[in-house]
Amino acid sequence: MSAVYKRIKLILLVIALIATSGLVQSAQAAESADSTKAFNASEVILHHVLDDHIWHFFDGHYGTWYLPIIVYTKERGLESFSSHHFYNENHEVVPFNGYKLDHNHIYLEATGEQVLDLSITKNVATLFINAIILLLVFTAVARGYKNNAGKAPKGIQAFIEPIIVFVRDEVVKPNVGPKYEKFLPYLLTLFFFILFGNLLGLLPGASNLTGNIAVTATLAIGTFIITNLSGNAGYWGHIFWTPGVPLPLRPIILLVEVAGIITKPISLALRLFVAITAGHIVLLSLICLTFIFGSIYVGVGSSLIIMFINLIELLVAGIQAYVFTLFSSLYIGMAIAEHHHDDHH
């Protein structure tokens, strides 16, 4: 009993540390904002939720990681340089080499035209980190199966295996149907990419990768492509000439069904983006309360609430990964299902 109690205490302590380190970081951000103008909570929050060309950990000379800029324009071709060049000694944005940075978008100074920005931004860097973690973790898990062949799972393998089995048996198998094995690698990658991305986003100073619409849209497009490429005759028949519907209604249903093809991935992308970004905004808003009121008591109170919200965010990280995978499985399952028109409609 006391061991469990100790473990809970340890977890709470870790969460408190995470919450307060976020607080300190934001406090510093807010202070630096405060020195120039009045505290603007929505600006601070948006700045933390959006992508950036630099990775700001803490104030001071070594507190910022200047990420590489990669830009492409028809006129000048592909060019690459450090984002350090966009900032002067006072950490003010300055133009460099004919490019200027404005609200995280890069424009040509001469024409004001926006360039194709392939920079390693905060989110791209997190994307790399996420991919590397996934590769390291799952090759380790696969190695576990090779080394412990015929034995009980051990270490990280034992930790990850129940999650893999859960995704396979509870999410993919019942929703995709008997041909689930073909889609399992994609759906497992999807699940763990989102889960690890969500958890990475909860770390102090981390970027909001899975709360970025470009990322969630790409994932949704993946599901969209797989769903429609594997769609069978029954699936397309349902869309273009819905059986069991009176003839005059069929063109209307056609419009609805075609819209449905598009709305499915849009709902996937928006759901994940909203859930994760909203969570971050809630956390940041609570942090900002301290600076709006300028009171240490509010700070203590909001820290306690942040601890609690952080726990919920951990839950949300898992739930959103689960939901995205669940709906992807459902859409794929609907596209490949063998329809029997006699027993429904």
Place this chain on the structure above:
Amino acid sequence: MELLTPESGLFIWQTIIFFPLVVLLYFLAWKPILASLKERETSITEALGTAEKARLEIATLKSDNEKLLKEAREERDKMLKEAREAANRMQDEAKAEAKKAADKIIEDARLAINIEKQAALKEVKTQVALFSLEVAEKLMKKNLAGDKEQKDLVEGYIKELKLN
């Protein structure tokens, strides 16, 4: 609404990272992991099936054994009973035979004794007669050697006769 406009750069990076990641993880992780999981599950299912079969076999073997034991016990009891009966019968028979033999021997002996007795009696009579004769002869030979004695004897006899 900067939040809602996807940035093309991140979109491109996400595409060129995520989809190759699916392929990479398929070969490096999912394929071996899922194969091992499946293999383990089938081996567990098989092991459970075999165990259940073995259990059933043992149960039938046990009941067979019990049946055999019961049969053997019954057989033994039957054999013992039969043996006891046979022994009793043999004992009785032997007793009866022995008695019969003994009776016969006794009877024979008695007969033989009687015959012997008769023979012995007869012999004794004969012997006695012979002895008597010999005695008589000797007496006669001795007594009739002198005339006087012959005369005495005759006179004795005559006397006896006369007296009678």
